[in-house]
Amino acid sequence: PGVLSKEITELTYQKYFSGEVPRNAAWSMLAELESGMQPTFYYADWYNESNKIAVGLSAVNFRRQYSEFKSCLSSLLPYSFEDIAFTVLTYESGGTELTRYAKSQIARVQEYLAYDKNVDLVLIDAYTDSYGGRSANQNVSEQRADSVKELFVASGIRQSRIHTMGHGERRHVASNQTIDERS
Template identity: 45%
Template sequence: MRSWPFMLFLLLCSSLLSAGQSYIRQYSAALEQSEWHLKHNNPLRCEISHPIPGFGEAVFLSEAGKASDLWFELKMLQQPDAYDLAEVLSLPPRWRPGEQPRAITNMRLLKQFDGDLPKESAWAMLHELERGYQPTFYFSDWYRPDNKVVASLNPVQFPPVYQAFNQCIANLLPYQFDDIAFTVLSYEVGGDQLTRESRRRLAAIAEYLKHDDAIEVVQIQGHTDTWGGRWMNEELSVRRAEKVKRFFVQAGLPEERIEVEGFGQRRNVAPNQRVQDRATNRRVVVQMNRP
Protein backbone atom coordinates (compact mmCIF):
# COMPACT_ATOMS: atom_id res chain seq x y z
CA MET A 1 0.00 0.00 0.00
CA ARG A 2 1.42 3.42 -0.98
CA SER A 3 1.56 6.12 1.67
CA TRP A 4 0.66 9.74 1.01
CA PRO A 5 4.29 11.00 1.00
CA PHE A 6 5.15 8.38 -1.57
CA MET A 7 2.24 9.39 -3.76
CA LEU A 8 3.53 12.95 -3.65
CA PHE A 9 7.05 11.79 -4.36
CA LEU A 10 5.94 9.61 -7.26
CA LEU A 11 4.08 12.53 -8.77
CA LEU A 12 7.23 14.62 -8.53
CA CYS A 13 9.28 11.81 -10.05
CA SER A 14 6.77 11.32 -12.83
CA SER A 15 7.17 14.94 -13.87
CA LEU A 16 10.86 14.24 -14.41
CA LEU A 17 10.30 11.20 -16.61
CA SER A 18 9.89 11.62 -20.34
CA ALA A 19 7.35 9.72 -22.37
CA GLY A 20 9.92 7.03 -23.21
CA GLN A 21 10.77 6.39 -19.59
CA SER A 22 8.74 3.48 -18.35
CA TYR A 23 8.06 3.28 -14.64
CA ILE A 24 9.21 3.55 -11.04
CA ARG A 25 9.78 0.47 -8.87
CA GLN A 26 8.82 1.34 -5.30
CA TYR A 27 9.86 -0.52 -2.14
CA SER A 28 8.63 0.43 1.33
CA ALA A 29 7.09 -1.25 4.35
CA ALA A 30 3.40 -0.47 4.71
CA LEU A 31 2.23 0.94 8.05
CA GLU A 32 1.28 -2.50 9.36
CA GLN A 33 4.56 -4.01 8.07
CA SER A 34 6.97 -1.48 9.49
CA GLU A 35 9.41 -3.13 11.91
CA TRP A 36 12.53 -1.87 13.67
CA HIS A 37 14.82 -4.31 15.47
CA LEU A 38 17.59 -3.75 18.02
CA LYS A 39 19.88 -6.54 16.79
CA HIS A 40 22.94 -5.79 18.93
CA ASN A 41 22.82 -4.06 22.30
CA ASN A 42 26.05 -4.47 24.25
CA PRO A 43 29.19 -2.44 25.12
CA LEU A 44 30.93 -3.68 21.95
CA ARG A 45 28.29 -3.15 19.25
CA CYS A 46 24.98 -1.35 18.78
CA GLU A 47 22.86 -2.09 15.73
CA ILE A 48 19.29 -1.43 14.60
CA SER A 49 17.73 -2.70 11.39
CA HIS A 50 14.63 -2.09 9.30
CA PRO A 51 13.43 -4.61 6.68
CA ILE A 52 12.34 -3.15 3.34
CA PRO A 53 10.06 -5.82 1.83
CA GLY A 54 11.20 -7.05 -1.56
CA PHE A 55 14.32 -4.87 -1.48
CA GLY A 56 16.53 -5.67 1.50
CA GLU A 57 17.38 -4.17 4.88
CA ALA A 58 18.50 -0.83 6.29
CA VAL A 59 21.06 -1.01 9.09
CA PHE A 60 22.51 1.61 11.45
CA LEU A 61 25.44 0.51 13.59
CA SER A 62 28.13 1.75 15.93
CA GLU A 63 31.01 -0.12 17.60
CA ALA A 64 33.26 0.29 20.62
CA GLY A 65 36.40 2.35 20.12
CA LYS A 66 38.13 5.63 20.80
CA ALA A 67 36.09 7.43 18.15
CA SER A 68 32.33 7.59 18.56
CA ASP A 69 31.57 6.31 15.08
CA LEU A 70 28.33 5.49 13.29
CA TRP A 71 27.54 4.33 9.81
CA PHE A 72 24.65 3.15 7.68
CA GLU A 73 24.39 0.13 5.39
CA LEU A 74 21.74 -0.50 2.74
CA LYS A 75 21.79 -4.27 2.30
CA MET A 76 20.13 -5.04 -1.02
CA LEU A 77 18.76 -8.41 -2.05
CA GLN A 78 20.03 -7.63 -5.55
CA GLN A 79 23.34 -5.80 -5.39
CA PRO A 80 24.23 -3.17 -8.01
CA ASP A 81 25.56 -4.38 -11.33
CA ALA A 82 26.86 -0.94 -12.28
CA TYR A 83 28.43 2.14 -10.71
CA ASP A 84 26.04 5.00 -10.01
CA LEU A 85 24.78 7.50 -7.45
CA ALA A 86 21.62 7.21 -5.40
CA GLU A 87 19.89 10.36 -4.21
CA VAL A 88 18.96 10.20 -0.52
CA LEU A 89 15.87 12.31 0.14
CA SER A 90 13.64 12.96 3.14
CA LEU A 91 9.93 12.62 2.43
CA PRO A 92 7.49 14.54 4.68
CA PRO A 93 4.85 12.73 6.77
CA ARG A 94 1.13 12.93 6.12
CA TRP A 95 0.65 15.63 8.75
CA ARG A 96 2.93 18.03 6.83
CA PRO A 97 0.84 18.59 3.67
CA GLY A 98 2.45 20.66 0.97
CA GLU A 99 6.00 20.18 2.23
CA GLN A 100 8.48 19.16 -0.45
CA PRO A 101 11.02 16.30 -0.21
CA ARG A 102 14.44 17.50 0.99
CA ALA A 103 17.87 16.27 -0.07
CA ILE A 104 20.00 14.54 2.58
CA THR A 105 23.02 13.35 0.59
CA ASN A 106 24.12 11.15 -2.30
CA MET A 107 25.18 7.53 -1.84
CA ARG A 108 27.67 5.83 -4.14
CA LEU A 109 26.50 2.55 -5.66
CA LEU A 110 29.46 0.23 -6.23
CA LYS A 111 29.24 -2.88 -8.36
CA GLN A 112 28.33 -5.96 -6.26
CA PHE A 113 28.53 -4.02 -2.99
CA ASP A 114 25.85 -2.88 -0.57
CA GLY A 115 25.42 0.87 -0.23
CA ASP A 116 26.81 2.65 2.81
CA LEU A 117 26.96 6.12 4.29
CA PRO A 118 29.33 7.68 6.84
CA LYS A 119 28.61 9.15 10.25
CA GLU A 120 27.25 12.59 9.32
CA SER A 121 24.77 11.25 6.76
CA ALA A 122 23.75 8.35 9.01
CA TRP A 123 22.92 10.74 11.87
CA ALA A 124 20.99 12.97 9.47
CA MET A 125 18.83 10.00 8.45
CA LEU A 126 18.22 9.03 12.07
CA HIS A 127 17.15 12.57 12.91
CA GLU A 128 14.74 12.59 9.97
CA LEU A 129 13.23 9.31 11.15
CA GLU A 130 12.91 10.70 14.67
CA ARG A 131 10.89 13.60 13.23
CA GLY A 132 8.57 11.16 11.43
CA TYR A 133 10.08 11.66 7.96
CA GLN A 134 10.99 8.93 5.48
CA PRO A 135 14.61 8.72 4.26
CA THR A 136 14.32 7.52 0.69
CA PHE A 137 16.81 6.23 -1.90
CA TYR A 138 16.20 7.12 -5.52
CA PHE A 139 18.38 5.70 -8.30
CA SER A 140 18.33 4.28 -11.82
CA ASP A 141 17.86 0.57 -12.45
CA TRP A 142 21.26 -0.74 -13.53
CA TYR A 143 19.64 -2.98 -16.14
CA ARG A 144 17.12 -0.39 -17.36
CA PRO A 145 18.58 3.09 -16.76
CA ASP A 146 15.37 4.70 -17.99
CA ASN A 147 13.53 3.06 -15.05
CA LYS A 148 13.82 4.31 -11.48
CA VAL A 149 14.06 2.47 -8.16
CA VAL A 150 12.70 4.03 -4.97
CA ALA A 151 13.36 2.44 -1.57
CA SER A 152 12.16 4.08 1.64
CA LEU A 153 12.51 3.69 5.40
CA ASN A 154 9.25 3.85 7.37
CA PRO A 155 9.41 5.75 10.73
CA VAL A 156 6.51 3.78 12.23
CA GLN A 157 7.74 1.84 15.32
CA PHE A 158 11.07 3.70 15.18
CA PRO A 159 11.10 5.90 18.36
CA PRO A 160 11.41 3.22 21.10
CA VAL A 161 14.10 1.32 19.21
CA TYR A 162 15.98 4.55 18.51
CA GLN A 163 15.89 5.43 22.21
CA ALA A 164 17.41 2.05 23.10
CA PHE A 165 19.98 2.47 20.32
CA ASN A 166 21.09 5.83 21.70
CA GLN A 167 21.41 4.35 25.19
CA CYS A 168 23.49 1.51 23.77
CA ILE A 169 25.84 3.97 22.04
CA ALA A 170 26.27 5.87 25.31
CA ASN A 171 27.44 2.61 26.95
CA LEU A 172 29.95 1.55 24.29
CA LEU A 173 33.45 0.88 25.58
CA PRO A 174 35.99 3.56 24.59
CA TYR A 175 38.34 0.86 23.26
CA GLN A 176 38.10 -2.12 20.91
CA PHE A 177 39.85 -5.46 20.40
CA ASP A 178 42.85 -4.04 18.54
CA ASP A 179 43.50 -1.59 21.38
CA ILE A 180 44.00 -4.35 23.96
CA ALA A 181 44.87 -7.49 21.94
CA PHE A 182 48.54 -7.10 22.91
CA THR A 183 49.10 -5.56 26.33
CA VAL A 184 52.15 -5.26 28.57
CA LEU A 185 51.45 -4.96 32.30
CA SER A 186 54.14 -3.55 34.61
CA TYR A 187 54.92 -4.43 38.24
CA GLU A 188 56.17 -2.83 41.41
CA VAL A 189 59.52 -3.95 42.77
CA GLY A 190 59.91 -7.46 44.18
CA GLY A 191 56.43 -8.95 44.05
CA ASP A 192 53.26 -9.57 42.06
CA GLN A 193 51.69 -6.15 42.64
CA LEU A 194 50.83 -4.34 39.41
CA THR A 195 51.48 -0.63 38.99
CA ARG A 196 48.44 1.63 39.24
CA GLU A 197 48.28 2.21 35.48
CA SER A 198 48.54 -1.53 34.78
CA ARG A 199 45.73 -2.26 37.24
CA ARG A 200 43.50 0.10 35.25
CA ARG A 201 44.60 -1.56 32.04
CA LEU A 202 43.87 -5.03 33.41
CA ALA A 203 40.38 -3.96 34.51
CA ALA A 204 39.70 -2.64 30.99
CA ILE A 205 40.75 -5.96 29.44
CA ALA A 206 38.57 -7.90 31.88
CA GLU A 207 35.57 -5.71 31.05
CA TYR A 208 36.09 -6.35 27.35
CA LEU A 209 36.36 -10.12 27.87
CA LYS A 210 32.91 -10.14 29.51
CA HIS A 211 31.31 -9.23 26.20
CA ASP A 212 33.40 -10.82 23.43
CA ASP A 213 32.55 -14.51 23.08
CA ALA A 214 34.80 -14.81 20.04
CA ILE A 215 38.03 -14.82 22.07
CA GLU A 216 39.64 -18.21 21.40
CA VAL A 217 42.73 -18.02 23.60
CA VAL A 218 44.43 -15.59 25.96
CA GLN A 219 48.16 -16.10 26.39
CA ILE A 220 49.71 -14.75 29.60
CA GLN A 221 53.51 -14.64 29.83
CA GLY A 222 55.27 -13.57 33.02
CA HIS A 223 58.75 -11.98 33.15
CA THR A 224 61.11 -10.54 35.79
CA ASP A 225 64.29 -8.51 36.00
CA THR A 226 67.59 -10.17 37.02
CA TRP A 227 67.55 -9.17 40.68
CA GLY A 228 67.20 -12.20 42.92
CA GLY A 229 68.04 -15.81 42.09
CA ARG A 230 67.17 -17.39 38.76
CA TRP A 231 64.89 -19.98 40.38
CA MET A 232 63.11 -17.34 42.48
CA ASN A 233 62.54 -15.20 39.40
CA GLU A 234 61.14 -18.19 37.53
CA GLU A 235 58.65 -18.77 40.32
CA LEU A 236 57.80 -15.08 40.55
CA SER A 237 57.08 -14.83 36.83
CA VAL A 238 54.68 -17.78 37.04
CA ARG A 239 52.98 -16.30 40.11
CA ARG A 240 52.46 -13.00 38.32
CA ALA A 241 50.95 -14.71 35.27
CA GLU A 242 48.72 -16.96 37.38
CA LYS A 243 47.39 -13.98 39.31
CA VAL A 244 46.37 -12.31 36.04
CA LYS A 245 44.75 -15.57 34.95
CA ARG A 246 42.65 -15.71 38.15
CA PHE A 247 41.51 -12.15 37.51
CA PHE A 248 40.30 -13.08 34.02
CA VAL A 249 38.55 -16.23 35.25
CA GLN A 250 36.71 -14.17 37.86
CA ALA A 251 35.65 -11.84 35.02
CA GLY A 252 33.98 -14.79 33.29
CA LEU A 253 36.59 -16.03 30.79
CA PRO A 254 36.61 -19.86 30.68
CA GLU A 255 39.79 -21.21 32.27
CA GLU A 256 40.46 -23.57 29.36
CA ARG A 257 40.94 -20.59 27.04
CA ILE A 258 43.85 -19.22 29.08
CA GLU A 259 47.47 -20.28 28.61
CA VAL A 260 50.04 -19.33 31.27
CA GLU A 261 53.83 -19.42 31.05
CA GLY A 262 56.61 -17.94 33.18
CA PHE A 263 60.00 -17.03 31.68
CA GLY A 264 61.66 -15.49 34.70
CA GLN A 265 64.65 -13.39 33.61
CA ARG A 266 65.29 -15.33 30.39
CA ARG A 267 63.66 -12.84 28.02
CA ASN A 268 64.66 -9.42 29.28
CA VAL A 269 63.95 -6.60 26.84
CA ALA A 270 66.28 -4.05 28.51
CA PRO A 271 69.56 -4.04 30.47
CA ASN A 272 69.24 -4.37 34.25
CA GLN A 273 71.73 -1.76 35.40
CA ARG A 274 69.28 1.15 35.65
CA VAL A 275 66.09 1.36 37.68
CA GLN A 276 63.90 2.23 34.68
CA ASP A 277 65.29 -0.69 32.67
CA ARG A 278 64.57 -3.16 35.45
CA ALA A 279 61.03 -1.76 35.62
CA THR A 280 60.67 -2.50 31.90
CA ASN A 281 61.68 -6.12 32.46
CA ARG A 282 59.17 -6.64 35.31
CA ARG A 283 56.16 -7.37 33.16
CA VAL A 284 53.37 -9.68 32.11
CA VAL A 285 52.46 -9.82 28.44
CA VAL A 286 48.79 -10.51 27.62
CA GLN A 287 47.97 -11.53 24.05
CA MET A 288 44.44 -12.33 22.90
CA ASN A 289 43.48 -14.20 19.74
CA ARG A 290 40.19 -14.60 17.95
CA PRO A 291 39.13 -15.70 14.44
Protein backbone atom coordinates in the same frame (compact mmCIF):
# COMPACT_ATOMS: atom_id res chain seq x y z
CA PRO B 1 5.54 17.53 3.35
CA GLY B 2 6.49 21.11 2.71
CA VAL B 3 10.08 20.71 3.91
CA LEU B 4 12.79 21.01 1.30
CA SER B 5 15.12 18.06 0.96
CA LYS B 6 18.78 18.47 1.87
CA GLU B 7 21.85 16.39 1.28
CA ILE B 8 23.10 14.85 4.52
CA THR B 9 25.92 12.69 3.17
CA GLU B 10 27.37 11.24 0.01
CA LEU B 11 27.96 7.51 -0.20
CA THR B 12 29.96 5.66 -2.83
CA TYR B 13 29.44 1.97 -3.43
CA GLN B 14 30.75 -0.48 -5.98
CA LYS B 15 28.95 -3.40 -7.59
CA TYR B 16 28.25 -6.19 -5.09
CA PHE B 17 28.61 -3.80 -2.14
CA SER B 18 27.88 -4.98 1.39
CA GLY B 19 25.36 -2.19 1.94
CA GLU B 20 26.99 -1.08 5.18
CA VAL B 21 26.65 2.65 5.77
CA PRO B 22 29.63 4.44 7.39
CA ARG B 23 29.13 5.32 11.05
CA ASN B 24 28.75 9.11 10.74
CA ALA B 25 26.38 8.80 7.80
CA ALA B 26 24.30 6.22 9.68
CA TRP B 27 23.95 8.49 12.72
CA SER B 28 22.97 11.40 10.44
CA MET B 29 20.26 9.26 8.87
CA LEU B 30 19.02 8.12 12.27
CA ALA B 31 18.77 11.74 13.43
CA GLU B 32 16.73 12.59 10.32
CA LEU B 33 14.43 9.60 10.84
CA GLU B 34 13.95 10.58 14.48
CA SER B 35 12.79 14.04 13.39
CA GLY B 36 10.27 12.49 10.96
CA MET B 37 12.27 12.90 7.77
CA GLN B 38 12.74 10.16 5.18
CA PRO B 39 16.40 9.72 4.16
CA THR B 40 16.56 8.59 0.54
CA PHE B 41 19.41 7.01 -1.44
CA TYR B 42 19.67 7.87 -5.12
CA TYR B 43 21.85 5.94 -7.51
CA ALA B 44 22.06 4.71 -11.08
CA ASP B 45 21.34 1.05 -11.77
CA TRP B 46 24.69 -0.72 -12.18
CA TYR B 47 23.38 -2.76 -15.08
CA ASN B 48 21.54 0.05 -16.88
CA GLU B 49 22.75 3.56 -16.02
CA SER B 50 19.70 5.18 -17.61
CA ASN B 51 17.59 3.68 -14.78
CA LYS B 52 17.72 5.92 -11.70
CA ILE B 53 16.98 4.18 -8.41
CA ALA B 54 15.64 5.83 -5.25
CA VAL B 55 15.41 3.94 -1.97
CA GLY B 56 13.69 5.79 0.86
CA LEU B 57 13.75 4.97 4.55
CA SER B 58 10.35 5.52 6.14
CA ALA B 59 9.97 7.30 9.47
CA VAL B 60 6.61 5.59 10.12
CA ASN B 61 6.73 3.81 13.51
CA PHE B 62 10.42 4.68 13.76
CA ARG B 63 10.52 6.53 17.10
CA ARG B 64 9.36 3.64 19.29
CA GLN B 65 11.84 1.19 17.73
CA TYR B 66 14.64 3.77 17.84
CA SER B 67 13.92 4.44 21.51
CA GLU B 68 14.31 0.71 22.22
CA PHE B 69 17.53 0.70 20.18
CA LYS B 70 18.99 3.62 22.17
CA SER B 71 18.00 1.93 25.43
CA CYS B 72 19.83 -1.20 24.30
CA LEU B 73 22.90 0.84 23.33
CA SER B 74 23.03 2.51 26.72
CA SER B 75 23.39 -0.87 28.43
CA LEU B 76 26.34 -1.98 26.27
CA LEU B 77 29.93 -1.84 27.41
CA PRO B 78 31.68 1.35 26.25
CA TYR B 79 34.35 -0.71 24.49
CA SER B 80 34.55 -3.68 22.15
CA PHE B 81 36.57 -6.88 21.91
CA GLU B 82 39.04 -5.10 19.63
CA ASP B 83 39.62 -2.54 22.40
CA ILE B 84 40.65 -5.19 24.95
CA ALA B 85 42.00 -7.99 22.76
CA PHE B 86 45.66 -6.99 22.96
CA THR B 87 45.81 -5.22 26.30
CA VAL B 88 49.33 -4.39 27.46
CA LEU B 89 49.84 -4.34 31.21
CA THR B 90 52.82 -2.77 32.93
CA TYR B 91 54.31 -3.55 36.31
CA GLU B 92 56.03 -1.61 39.02
CA SER B 93 59.77 -1.89 38.40
CA GLY B 94 61.26 -5.27 39.24
CA GLY B 95 58.16 -6.89 40.65
CA THR B 96 54.81 -8.50 40.07
CA GLU B 97 52.68 -5.54 41.20
CA LEU B 98 50.64 -4.03 38.37
CA THR B 99 50.73 -0.26 37.90
CA ARG B 100 47.56 1.67 38.71
CA TYR B 101 46.82 2.17 35.02
CA ALA B 102 47.32 -1.55 34.33
CA LYS B 103 44.85 -2.38 37.10
CA SER B 104 42.21 -0.22 35.41
CA GLN B 105 42.97 -1.93 32.08
CA ILE B 106 42.63 -5.39 33.57
CA ALA B 107 39.31 -4.40 35.12
CA ARG B 108 38.01 -3.62 31.61
CA VAL B 109 39.18 -7.02 30.35
CA GLN B 110 37.55 -8.77 33.32
CA GLU B 111 34.29 -6.93 32.73
CA TYR B 112 34.32 -7.79 29.04
CA LEU B 113 35.06 -11.47 29.69
CA ALA B 114 32.23 -11.63 32.23
CA TYR B 115 29.78 -10.42 29.57
CA ASP B 116 31.09 -12.29 26.54
CA LYS B 117 31.03 -16.04 27.20
CA ASN B 118 31.94 -16.63 23.53
CA VAL B 119 35.58 -15.80 24.23
CA ASP B 120 36.87 -19.35 24.57
CA LEU B 121 40.50 -18.66 25.33
CA VAL B 122 42.41 -15.94 27.14
CA LEU B 123 46.14 -15.91 26.42
CA ILE B 124 48.37 -14.23 28.99
CA ASP B 125 51.98 -13.65 27.97
CA ALA B 126 54.29 -12.06 30.53
CA TYR B 127 57.79 -10.62 30.11
CA THR B 128 60.55 -8.83 31.99
CA ASP B 129 63.31 -6.49 30.93
CA SER B 130 66.85 -7.83 30.53
CA TYR B 131 68.16 -6.56 33.86
CA GLY B 132 68.76 -9.20 36.52
CA GLY B 133 69.52 -12.87 36.14
CA ARG B 134 67.92 -14.83 33.34
CA SER B 135 66.47 -17.44 35.72
CA ALA B 136 65.12 -14.79 38.11
CA ASN B 137 63.54 -12.90 35.19
CA GLN B 138 61.92 -16.09 33.93
CA ASN B 139 60.43 -16.71 37.40
CA VAL B 140 59.18 -13.12 37.64
CA SER B 141 57.48 -13.37 34.25
CA GLU B 142 55.79 -16.63 35.24
CA GLN B 143 54.63 -15.06 38.52
CA ARG B 144 53.26 -12.08 36.58
CA ALA B 145 51.32 -14.35 34.22
CA ASP B 146 49.97 -16.42 37.12
CA SER B 147 48.93 -13.32 39.10
CA VAL B 148 46.91 -12.02 36.14
CA LYS B 149 45.32 -15.44 35.75
CA GLU B 150 44.42 -15.43 39.47
CA LEU B 151 42.74 -12.04 39.06
CA PHE B 152 40.62 -13.41 36.21
CA VAL B 153 39.73 -16.60 38.09
CA ALA B 154 38.81 -14.57 41.19
CA SER B 155 36.43 -12.50 39.06
CA GLY B 156 34.62 -15.65 37.89
CA ILE B 157 36.40 -16.44 34.62
CA ARG B 158 36.79 -20.21 34.27
CA GLN B 159 40.38 -21.35 34.72
CA SER B 160 40.03 -23.62 31.68
CA ARG B 161 39.58 -20.51 29.48
CA ILE B 162 42.98 -19.10 30.50
CA HIS B 163 46.44 -20.07 29.22
CA THR B 164 49.57 -18.42 30.63
CA MET B 165 53.14 -18.19 29.39
CA GLY B 166 56.12 -16.51 31.04
CA HIS B 167 58.75 -15.46 28.51
CA GLY B 168 61.27 -13.88 30.88
CA GLU B 169 63.61 -11.53 29.07
CA ARG B 170 63.04 -13.08 25.63
CA ARG B 171 61.23 -11.27 22.80
CA HIS B 172 62.12 -7.67 23.61
CA VAL B 173 60.09 -4.99 21.88
CA ALA B 174 62.73 -2.34 22.70
CA SER B 175 66.49 -2.25 23.29
CA ASN B 176 66.33 -2.09 27.13
CA GLN B 177 68.94 0.72 27.15
CA THR B 178 66.66 3.31 28.84
CA ILE B 179 63.99 3.21 31.55
CA ASP B 180 61.27 3.88 28.98
CA GLU B 181 62.47 1.05 26.75
CA ARG B 182 62.66 -1.35 29.70
CA SER B 183 59.12 -0.53 30.84
